[in-house]
Amino acid sequence: MDQVKATAAFVANRSSHVVVDSAGLEKVVENIQDKIPKIEWDFEGIHYFDNGPLTVQYLFVLDTLNFCFWPDKNLNYDDLASGLKEALENDKSVFDADHLQKITGLQLRNLLKWPRPLPLEDERVRLLHEVGFELERSFGGQASNLVESCGRSAAKLVATIASHFPGFRDHSVYKGHQIFLYKRAQIFAADLYGAFKGQGYGEFNDISSITIFADYIVPAMLRKLGVLKYSSTLASIIESNKEIVSGSEEEVELRACSIYAVEKMRDLISVKLGKQVLSVELDLWLWAYGVQNPSLPHHRTLSIYY
Numbered sequence: 453m454d455q456v457k458a459t460a461a462f463v464a465n466r467s468s469h470v471v472v473d474s475a476g477l478e479k480v481v482e483n484i485q486d487k488i489p490k491i492e493w494d495f496e497g498i499h500y501f502d503n504g505p506l507t508v509q510y511l512f513v514l515d516t517l518n519f520c521f522w523p524d525k526n527l528n529y530d531d532l533a534s535g536l537k538e539a540l541e542n543d544k545s546v547f548d549a550d551h552l553q554k555i556t557g558l559q560l561r562n563l564l565k566w567p568r569p570l571p572l573e574d575e576r577v578r579l580l581h582e583v584g585f586e587l588e589r590s591f592g593g594q595a596s597n598l599v600e601s602c603g604r605s606a607a608k609l610v611a612t613i614a615s616h617f618p619g620f621r622d623h624s625v626y627k628g629h630q631i632f633l634y635k636r637a638q639i640f641a642a643d644l645y646g647a648f649k650g651q652g653y654g655e656f657n658d659i660s661s662i663t664i665f666a667d668y669i670v671p672a673m674l675r676k677l678g679v680l681k682y683s684s685t686l687a688s689i690i691e692s693n694k695e696i697v698s699g700s701e702e703e704v705e706l707r708a709c710s711i712y713a714v715e716k717m718r719d720l721i722s723v724k725l726g727k728q729v730l731s732v733e734l735d736l737w738l739w740a741y742g743v744q745n746p747s748l749p750h751h752r753t754l755s756i757y758y
């Protein structure tokens with residue numbers, strides 16, 4: 453994930469709409485002291501888990517669809533995670549590769565028991581078809597084979613997913629340079645690590661290489677903590693819920709500066725507190741607090757990546 457870290461730093465060093473505030477960062481680390489908040493993966497109790505390959509298939513489908521909830525005021529990530537869980541409990545073959553390749557928007561909606569079209573529903577369906585097709589073509593239909601082919605390397609898993617599944621290629625071009633953010637591919641590795649508690653399909657010898665998952669909750673939380681500062685124009689766009697175009701400088705800066713800030717936070721925790729923390733742990737802490745503060749204004753971008 454060196455590419456993610458390096459290109460996020462490239463953006464942070466040139467950004468004009470978003471600034472990583474070193475004093476704010478120092479203050480957060482001082483306040484953390486000995487108690488880096490440890491949040492349990494699945495603290496909400498909404499995910500499917502059976503300790504086997506079906507859990508891997510579930511998590512891959514979940515992270516294929518883990519984006520863009522905000523256009524529907526009532527739809528949240530929990531609806532997706534628990535809806536897919538219930539669908540799988542009712543029919544163990546529901547996420548078989550041949551089913552995924554043929555699923556329709558209406559069927560997906562029915563699986564999730566969602567009464568109206570999902571945001572970006574056509575894209576969600578297209579991505580499920582792509583996943584079903586490529587899983588069958590290259591991995592015997594099983595996401596668990598994809599994971600096993602990566603020999604316990606999270607970095608290899610992210611690279612393999614990006615090379616086989618175009619829908620996971622979370623790239624942008626910023627000031628003429630290609631920037632890699634890989635939110636959904638990285639969160640899949642983190643979900644395996646969290647669900648399987650670092651064992652079996654969740655065992656990775658390089659989990660520390662994963663960065664945070666640049667979505668629309670973590671930047672809002674970093675801003676609340678005083679780690680990110682926005683230009684007055686960007687602040688007013690976000691506070692008035694105006695959309696920000698996918699791939700715009702503002703959007704790339706929000707996401708890349710969040711990744712960069714948390715990597716800096718890790719360095720500072722290591723220097724000041726002598727502790728090694730994973731971005732996965734910091735992400736879960738920031739995200740869990742962010743979603744528990746629904747009044748936090750967040751940026752709104754129509755995107756299939758987060």
Ligand SMILES: Nc1nc2c(c(CN[C@H]3C=C[C@H](O)[C@@H]3O)cn2[C@@H]2O[C@H](COP(=O)(O)O)[C@@H](O)[C@H]2O)c(=O)[nH]1
Nearest residue numbers: 493494495518519521522528529665667668670739758
């Ligand atoms: N950075 C980061 N972003 C995350 C997650 C998760 C869920 N991870 C599960 C794994 C373990 C825990 O038990 C969690 O349940 C979702 N998101 C993003 O949030 C947004 C949805 O927000 P709202 O519209 O309010 O539901 C959307 O962009 C979604 O992609 C995370 O962990 N980290």
